[in-house]
Each structure stands twice: as C-alpha cells, then as structure tokens.
Amino acid sequence: MRIKKKFSNRMSWSRQFPRVCTLYLLAFALGLFPAGSSAQDASSDEVAFRRVSNKLMCQCGCNYMVLSCNHVDCPSATYIRRTIKTSLSEGKSDEVIIAGFVQEYGVRVLPEPPREGFSWLAWIMPFAGLGLGAVAVSYVILLWKRKETPDGQSQSGDAEYADSASRPEPPAQLVEKYRAQIDEEFRK
Amino acid sequence: MEIVASFSLVLAFILAVYSFAAALTGDWAGKERLLQSSYRATAALWVLVTVAIGFLVYSLLTDDFRIAAVASHSNRALPWFYKVTALWSGQEGSLLFWSWLLATFSVVAVWLNRQKHRAMMPYVVAILMVVQAFFLLLNVFIAPPFELLAMSLNGEMVVRGPLDGNGLNPLLQYPAMAIHPPMLYLGYVGFSVPFAFALATLITKQAGEKWIETTRRWTMVAWLFLSIGIFLGAHWAYAVLGWGGYWGWDPVENASLMPWFTGTAFLHSVMMQEKRGMMKVWNMVLIFSTFFLCIFGTFLTRSGIVSSVHAFAQSPIGPFFVGFLGAGILFSGWLLLERLDYLKSASQLDSMVSRESSFLFNNLLLLAACFSVLWGTLFPVISEAVQDVKISVGAPFFNKVNIPIGLLLLFLTGVGPLFAWRKTSLASLRQNFLLPGIISLIVGGVLFAIGVRDFYPQVSFILCAFVTMTIFMEFFRGSRVIAQKSGVNLLAAAVTLTQRNTRRYGGYIVHFGIVLMFIGFTGTAFNNEKEQEMLPGDKMEIGSYTLQLRELRMSDNPNYSVQHAELELYQGDKSLGILRPERRLYKASRQPTTEVAIRRRVNEDFYLVFSGMADDSNHAVISAHINPLVSWIWIGAFIYVLGTGVTLIPSLSAQRHSAHQGRESHAHKKEVQQQDVLVKTVS
Numbered sequence: 001m002r003i004k005k006k007f008s009n010r011m012s013w014s015r016q017f018p019r020v021c022t023l024y025l026l027a028f029a030l031g032l033f034p035a036g037s038s039a040q041d042a043s044s045d046e047v048a049f050r051r052v053s054n055k056l057m058c059q060c061g062c063n064y065m066v067l068s069c070n071h072v073d074c075p076s077a078t079y080i081r082r083t084i085k086t087s088l089s090e091g092k093s094d095e096v097i098i099a100g101f102v103q104e105y106g107v108r109v110l111p112e113p114p115r116e117g118f119s120w121l122a123w124i125m126p127f128a129g130l131g132l133g134a135v136a137v138s139y140v141i142l143l144w145k146r147k148e149t150p151d152g153q154s155q156s157g158d159a160e161y162a163d164s165a166s167r168p169e170p171p172a173q174l175v176e177k178y179r180a181q182i183d184e185e186f187r188k
Numbered sequence: 189m190e191i192v193a194s195f196s197l198v199l200a201f202i203l204a205v206y207s208f209a210a211a212l213t214g215d216w217a218g219k220e221r222l223l224q225s226s227y228r229a230t231a232a233l234w235v236l237v238t239v240a241i242g243f244l245v246y247s248l249l250t251d252d253f254r255i256a257a258v259a260s261h262s263n264r265a266l267p268w269f270y271k272v273t274a275l276w277s278g279q280e281g282s283l284l285f286w287s288w289l290l291a292t293f294s295v296v297a298v299w300l301n302r303q304k305h306r307a308m309m310p311y312v313v314a315i316l317m318v319v320q321a322f323f324l325l326l327n328v329f330i331a332p333p334f335e336l337l338a339m340s341l342n343g344e345m346v347v348r349g350p351l352d353g354n355g356l357n358p359l360l361q362y363p364a365m366a367i368h369p370p371m372l373y374l375g376y377v378g379f380s381v382p383f384a385f386a387l388a389t390l391i392t393k394q395a396g397e398k399w400i401e402t403t404r405r406w407t408m409v410a411w412l413f414l415s416i417g418i419f420l421g422a423h424w425a426y427a428v429l430g431w432g433g434y435w436g437w438d439p440v441e442n443a444s445l446m447p448w449f450t451g452t453a454f455l456h457s458v459m460m461q462e463k464r465g466m467m468k469v470w471n472m473v474l475i476f477s478t479f480f481l482c483i484f485g486t487f488l489t490r491s492g493i494v495s496s497v498h499a500f501a502q503s504p505i506g507p508f509f510v511g512f513l514g515a516g517i518l519f520s521g522w523l524l525l526e527r528l529d530y531l532k533s534a535s536q537l538d539s540m541v542s543r544e545s546s547f548l549f550n551n552l553l554l555l556a557a558c559f560s561v562l563w564g565t566l567f568p569v570i571s572e573a574v575q576d577v578k579i580s581v582g583a584p585f586f587n588k589v590n591i592p593i594g595l596l597l598l599f600l601t602g603v604g605p606l607f608a609w610r611k612t613s614l615a616s617l618r619q620n621f622l623l624p625g626i627i628s629l630i631v632g633g634v635l636f637a638i639g640v641r642d643f644y645p646q647v648s649f650i651l652c653a654f655v656t657m658t659i660f661m662e663f664f665r666g667s668r669v670i671a672q673k674s675g676v677n678l679l680a681a682a683v684t685l686t687q688r689n690t691r692r693y694g695g696y697i698v699h700f701g702i703v704l705m706f707i708g709f710t711g712t713a714f715n716n717e718k719e720q721e722m723l724p725g726d727k728m729e730i731g732s733y734t735l736q737l738r739e740l741r742m743s744d745n746p747n748y749s750v751q752h753a754e755l756e757l758y759q760g761d762k763s764l765g766i767l768r769p770e771r772r773l774y775k776a777s778r779q780p781t782t783e784v785a786i787r788r789r790v791n792e793d794f795y796l797v798f799s800g801m802a803d804d805s806n807h808a809v810i811s812a813h814i815n816p817l818v819s820w821i822w823i824g825a826f827i828y829v830l831g832t833g834v835t836l837i838p839s840l841s842a843q844r845h846s847a848h849q850g851r852e853s854h855a856h857k858k859e860v861q862q863q864d865v866l867v868k869t870v871s
Contacts, residue, residue: 022751048718057580064440067717068431073780073800113567119577122567126560128591133552141545144537171774 046089052084056101057111065111104149190255190334193243195528197332200236200287201324203229208317215310217235225297226313233320234291234537243792244281244333248274253349257281263355265746265777273366276357279490280333280370286486287323289377294320297406299382301402308399319380322512332507355776358748362428368420372444375414376482377523379447380407383479385519386472390527400458400471405836406476407458408849411451418444421536422622430782430797432717432813435584443485443567449558450478452552460547461533468531469524470551480559483513488565538610544707546604553597560589595647598706600701602655605662605692624657648710655703659696666693687840697831704824711817712794719799721807731814733794734758738766740808748772753798753808769798769810791825792816 058069059076067075085099113119214222253259261274275281294316355674382403389399426434460466487509558739566580606620631653667681686693718730722737738754752769757764767785787794795813
C-alpha cells in the first residue's frame with residue numbers, strides 16, 4: 001500500500017510538472033510578478049553619459065569601451081568623455097553624438113561591426129557555424145542510429161537489443177560438447 | 189658568461205635537430221643505440237637550456253644591464269621577486285621560457301614512456317624535437333636573449349649597459365601576474381605532449397586508445413594549468429587594470445580561451461572513444477586544434493597582429509609562427525586523411541537520448557564558442573584586408589554571440605552527466621530531472637518576484653539552480669547507498685563515493701565550480717558604477733552606500749611615487765571601513781598606473797578606483813563600482829581546480845584492481861618459477 005501511495009504521489013508530481021512549467025512561463029511572459037527595485041540610482045545625465053560612452057571604443061589601443069578605459073590620463077578616453085559630456089549638455093541625442101564620433105574616427109570607434117555590407121559576415125558566421133554544426137551533429141546522430149548491419153539491413157541500437165534478446169539459445173548438445181572439450185584441455 | 193649561455197642555446201638547437209634525426213633514423217634502421225642516443229640528447233638539451241635560462245635569471249637578479257633583455261625589462265629598484273618574473277615579460281625571455289618548459293616536458297615524457305611505448309616513442313621524440321627546434325631557432329636567430337648593449341666610446345664601440353634599466357611594465361608588478369604567464373605557458377606547452385603522441389599514433393598506426401590512455405593525465409594537467417592561467421589572468425585584470433571587470437574579450441585573453449574550448453571538448457569526447465570506441469578521427473582533430481591554437485595564442489601575444497592591452501612584447505616573429513603553423517596544420521591534416529581507414533570508429537548510437545548524444549552537442553557548442561571567439565578576434569584583420577576598413581570587435585559583440593552559447597553549455601552541464609551511456613529511459617529522466625526542474629523553477633519565480641526580470645540573468649540563475657541540484661542529487665544518491673551499507677555519515681560516504689570513481693565525481697566538482705562561476709558572471713548584469721570629482725570631505729552616494737573622501741596624500745619609494753586617496757565607506761550611518769585606492773608613477777618607465785581598493789564580500793564587491801586629478805588639480809576623480817557576486821567567480825575557480833585535482837587521483841577501485849593484478853601476476857610468476865624447477869628436476 002505504502003509503495004502504491006508513494007508511486008501515486010510521484011505520478012501526480014510528474015503530471016503536475018508540465019503544468020507548473022506552463023503556468024510559470026505564462027506568468028513570466030505576462031509579467032504577472034510584482035516589479036522589484038532598480039539597482040541604478042544615478043542621475044539622468046550620468047546615465048546618459050554612461051550609456052553613450054559604453055557604445056564607443058577607446059582609440060588608444062586598449063580594446064576597452066571609453067567608459068572602461070583604464071589608462072591613466074588616456075588622451076583618447078579623456079577627449080571622448082569630455083566631448084560626450086559637452087554634447088549631452090547641449091541637448092544632443094545619443095545617435096547624433098555617436099554619428100559625430102563615427103565621422104571623426106570611422107566605424108572603428110564602434111565596439112561592434114556595423115550591420116551592413118561585408119561586416120554582416122561578422123554577425124552571420126558564428127550563428128551560421130553553430131547552425132551548420134547542429135545540422136551536422138543531427139545528421140551524424142541519425143546516421144549512427146540507423147547504422148547498416150553487414151548484411152545490409154538497417155538496424156537501430158534498440159533493434160539490436162531486441163535482436164539479441166530474441167536470439168535462440170545454442171543447442172544443449174553443442175554446449176555440452178564445448179564443455180567436455182574445455183575439461184579435456186584442463187586435464188592435459 | 190653570456191657567451192657560454194648563447195653557445196648553450198646554439199648547442200641545444202643542434203641537439204634538437206640531432207635528436208629528431210637520430211630518433212627517425214634509429215627507428216627506420218632498427219638501431220637501438222641510435223634511439224637511445226636520441227633519448228639522451230633530449231636530456232642533454234634540457235641541461236643546456238637550463239644553463240641558458242639560469243644565466244638569464246642570474247643576470248636579472250644581479251642587474252647586468254649590459255644584456256639588452258635585462259636593461260629593457262628590469263631595473264635596480266625592482267623587488268627580486270619581480271626581477272625573476274621579468275624573465276617572461278619580454279620577447280626573448282618568454283620564448284626561452286617556452287623552450288625550457290618544453291625541454292622539461294620532453295625529458296619527463298621520454299623518461300616515463302620509453303619502455304612502455306617502444307614503437308611510438310621515436311616519433312613522439314621526433315615531433316617534440318621539431319617543436320623544440322622551432323622555438324630554439326627563434327631564440328638563436330630572431331630573438332636572442334643574450335644580446336649585449338654597446339655604446340661608442342672615443343670612437344670605439346664598447347660593451348656597456350646603462351646605469352639602470354627601463355624597469356618591468358608596472359601592470360605586470362602584481363603577484364597573480366607573476367604566476368599567470370607560467371601557468372598559461374605550462375598549459376600551452378603541456379598540450380605538445382598529447383599532440384606528439386596523437387601524431388605518433390597516426391604515423392605508427394598504433395592501437396587507437398593507446399595514446400589516449402598514455403596522455404590522459406598529461407592532457408588533464410595541461411588543461412588544469414591553462415585554466416589556472418586564465419583564472420589568474422581574469423583576477424589580474426580585475427585587481428590591476430582598474431576598469432571594474434575581469435574579462436574584456438581582449439585578443440590575447442581570447443587566445444588563451446580558444447585552446448581551452450577545444451581542450452574541454454577533447455576531454456569530453458575522448459570518453460566516447462574510451463567507452464565506446466567512437467569519434468577517433470574527431471579526437472585527433474580536437475587535440476591537433478588545441479595544440480595549434482596554443483601556438484596561435486603565443487603568436488597572437490608576441491606578434492602584434494592585433495592591438496591588445498596584453499601585447500607586452502612585439503617583434504617581427506609573426507611570419508615564422510605563420511610558417512610553423514601552416515606547415516604543422518598541413519602535415520597533420522595530410523596524415524589524418526592518409527590514415528582515415530585505420531581510424532574507423534565504432535559508430536552506432538542506441539538512442540537519441542544518451543550520453544553519447546549529449547557529448548556530441550557539448551562538442552558542438554564548445555567548438556561554436558571557439559569559432560565565434562576566433563572569428564571575432566580575427567575579423568578586424570580580415571575586414572581591413574578585404575575592404576580596407578578598420579573596424580573594432582569589442583566586448584558587446586562577444587557577449588551577444590557567446591552568452592546564448594554559454595547558457596546552452598550550462599544546460600548541458602546539468603543534463604549530460606545524468607544521461608546513461610547507450611540509452612536513457614523515460615523513467616530515469618523523470619527520476620533525475622523532476623526535482624531539479626521544480627527547484628530551478630521555484631528559484632526563477634522567486635528571482636522574478638524580487639525584480640530580476642532580464643532574460644539572460646533569469647535563465648542563467650535558473651540553470652545554475654538546475655545544474656546544482658542535479659550534481660547534488662548525484663552525490664546524495666550514491667552517498668546514501670554507501671552510508672546505509674557501511675553505517676557512516678553522508679559526508680564521509682560522499683568522500684568514499686568520490687574516491688571510488690574520482691574521474692566521475694571529480695568531474696561533477698568541476699561542473700559545480702563552473703556553476704559558481706556562472707553565478708559570478710551573471711552578477712555583471714547588476715553592476716552599478718559612478719564617477720565623481722571630489723575634494724576632501726566630499727561625499728558620493730552610490731547604491732545603498734555613501735563614500736566620503738577623507739584625505740589625499742603623497743608618498744615615495746625607490747620603485748615608484750604614490751598618490752593615496754583615503755575614503756571612508758558607509759552604509760546608512762554605519763562605517764564599513766577605510767578604502768585606499770592609489771595612483772602610482774613608476775620611476776624607471778615613467779608610467780602611471782592605478783591601484784584599486786576592493787571591499788570583497790560574497791554578495792558584492794565595492795570596487796574603488798582613483799582615476800586621476802581633475803583639470804583644476806584639486807579634485808580627485810573617484811570611480812566607484814558595485815560589482816555583485818564577483819567573489820563567486822574566484823570561489824568557483826578554486827572548486828574547479830580542486831575538482832580537476834580529484835580527477836587526477838586514481839580511483840580506489842582502480843588502485844585495488846591494479847593491486848589485485850599485481851598480486852595475481854606475482855602469484856603467476858611464482859607458479860611459473862615452481863613449474864620451471866619441476867621441469868628441470870624431471871629432466
């Protein structure tokens with residue numbers, strides 16, 4: 001009885017699990033949970049400055065964003081930061097400020113390859129590689145799953161198990177014959 | 189003395205060529221003495237390279253500025269510890285260090301395996317010596333470490349060094365940085381040995397699994413060192429570079445990550461070859477890729493092909509590396525194609541839902557991550573070559589591409605180990621995943637409720653909870669059985685369980701370390717930063733903290749002068765202590781740096797940078813960062829290293845098995861001896 005009860009509990013959990021998942025995802029999608037507090041408390045000017053300076057690469061060769069450039073007294077980061085602050089105080093939008101820097105330095109001031117022309121390749125290739133790899137792996141799995149047997153019959157692993165299970169036992173007289181042979185060998 | 193050291197290197201190069209030729213000739217002609225001579229040449233080569241590197245270290249410690257490498261990378265005021273580390277800060281020294289590590293690894297590999305793998309060893313030695321000869325060639329002809337400085341005196345050129353050296357790059361004067369390059373190099377060089385065994389296996393057509401059995405520990409150790417090198421590098425970036433982060437997707441950082449991806453893929457897929465005889469070709473491809481990516485990493489660091497904050501030494505050695513890489517890849521690729529028939533694998537999959545399938549997808553994701561990093565790193569060079577337009581590929585690109593791949597990998601980290609080999613039943617899936625699934629969803633719900641709404645952080649935390657639960661349950665189930673049988677407590681049972689299968693449970697510990705690191709990575713999504721110009725007495729509000737600048741002062745020592753800022757941190761009215769960020773000016777190099785001050789806690793770090801003085805020279809520019817959960821990265825890294833260490837310990841069952849085999853073979857030997865005596869008596 002106890003086993004049965006335990007089993008039925010487990011069954012109910014396993015039945016409930018997909019429902020819980022669905023409900024959770026629905027709630028997630030609809031945003032039913034109450035909102036929490038934001039960690040950001042900086043003023044709007046500073047938020048704008050951080051936002052813009054985090055969209056531009058420092059030109060000193062450090063490979064960091066202007067906001068993150070760690071070089072002490074870096075002429076590039078200092079100049080760009082100052083220009084951003086001035087532009088923001090003049091009421092310029094993020095796009096206008098960034099466009100100004102692109103005009104000044106070229107697209108290398110942007111931290112990402114632009115989504116145009118040849119640079120599209122930068123974005124496409126990693127995902128194309130992943131997609132092609134996924135297709136290749138799926139193909140390999142299917143190929144291995146339907147591995148041809150030497151006699152040319154398609155056979156899956158499961159079928160092989162089933163086959164070995166259904167394979168007839170060797171005849172008893174053959175078993176006895178081999179046992180006798182082994183005993184004879186041992187006596188020598 | 190420097191002539192002796194230089195001559196040692198020339199002699200070592202000649203010995204590498206001799207050892208290569210003697211190993212091959214000895215094997216082809218069947219001359220054992222020539223083979224032995226080739227093996228001994230590797231030991232002699234080690235002695236010679238040790239003499240050279242020993243002399244360079246001695247020169248650094250004794251401030252022998254006549255030697256250009258010493259004058260360029262050291263100075264009198266440098267502490268002795270950093271004088272030693274100046275060895276690998278320059279081009280010449282780092283290449284010499286590479287050579288010395290490889291020579292050491294070669295001697296150990298030859299010593300341990302010359303009797304066990306007699307057919308394979310001549311080729312292993314030959315391959316290792318080719319790599320060795322390449323690095324020695326660079327040291328002898330392109331970047332000689334003992335070049336002397338000369339100056340004109342009364343119209344005559346005389347050997348004379350400056351009174352003091354240029355000093356070590358200030359960014360490298362940090363304890364973690366002192367051991368970060370050797371660790372990376374140990375990883376890079378360590379992969380040469382499995383590479384040599386894999387190639388020798390192909391050449392000699394040895395049994396498929398032999399090289400894997402032999403090199404498993406080598407691969408694990410090399411992978412461990414590479415991982416430690418990456419962690420230390422991340423820690424250095426966090427504590428020294430002063431931008432508030434630990435991974436900037438810099439080309440040189442990426443260069444160390446790429447062989448890690450392929451090495452990790454290899455460590456997983458190799459299990460398929462061991463257990464099922466599958467993926468023999470693929471494993472060869474992975475170990476070849478790992479080795480060549482290690483060489484590529486060294487090339488990227490040293491050649492200056494891409495601009496990097498880490499490129500501490502650059503010279504025209506690029507073409508030599510490209511040539512070596514090209515020749516190596518062509519030869520390995522040709523040999524692999526030539527031996528495809530011999531590498532035929534068992535290729536039958538019993539079920540789609542199996543450990544084998546999960547390993548295939550694990551390999552796919554690791555390789556996709558590697559490719560995206562390689563592609564992003566090289567794309568600026570490709571773009572400039574193709575369209576003559578300079579572009580940048582920075583952190584935002586790498587994050588966008590790699591975060592989804594990373595999360596999928598994290599998911600597989602939880603799911604993969606719980607799939608059975610061959611086939612996983614539905615009942616087993618339910619039993620293994622129901623509880624972790626429910627708990628991770630509860631975690632997700634709680635996080636959502638407290639305001640964690642962004643997609644990636646949500647998914648990451650849910651997956652971290654899921655993987656943690658699957659690992660915990662694996663330990664719990666096994667430990668409970670042992671505890672019930674032997675009457676010990678669960679903790680002791682877990683230790684016994686791990687001892688019985690160190691590879692499996694050590695692997696789980698490594699996975700748990702990775703989960704903790706992911707928790708730390710996810711914390712980045714909640715970073716908070718603020719910069720303010722402050723006078724003594726001024727306050728800055730950030731998050732729930734208040735920061736007050738107490739004083740600014742100067743100090744001086746022989747190596748650098750320092751500008752200190754002293755700030756008191758408050759939460760509400762409660763003082764949390766004093767933080768002292770600094771700005772240093774290194775006298776020898778005239779290079780300014782910042783020294784951050786960090787208040788570390790498990791929930792968040794308070795990270796403070798004294799960025800400089802404002803234009804009026806009175807205000808200090810203070811940059812404050814609140815970095816949640818960063819400590820979990822270092823804790824996770826520690827557990828990861830611990831877990832890898834566990835996997836390197838032989839399992840208790842394997843020890844017993846070998847002891848049992850030893851006893852059996854002893855008994856067998858005794859029996860044979862008795863039979864011999866009987867036969868002699870009868871005759």
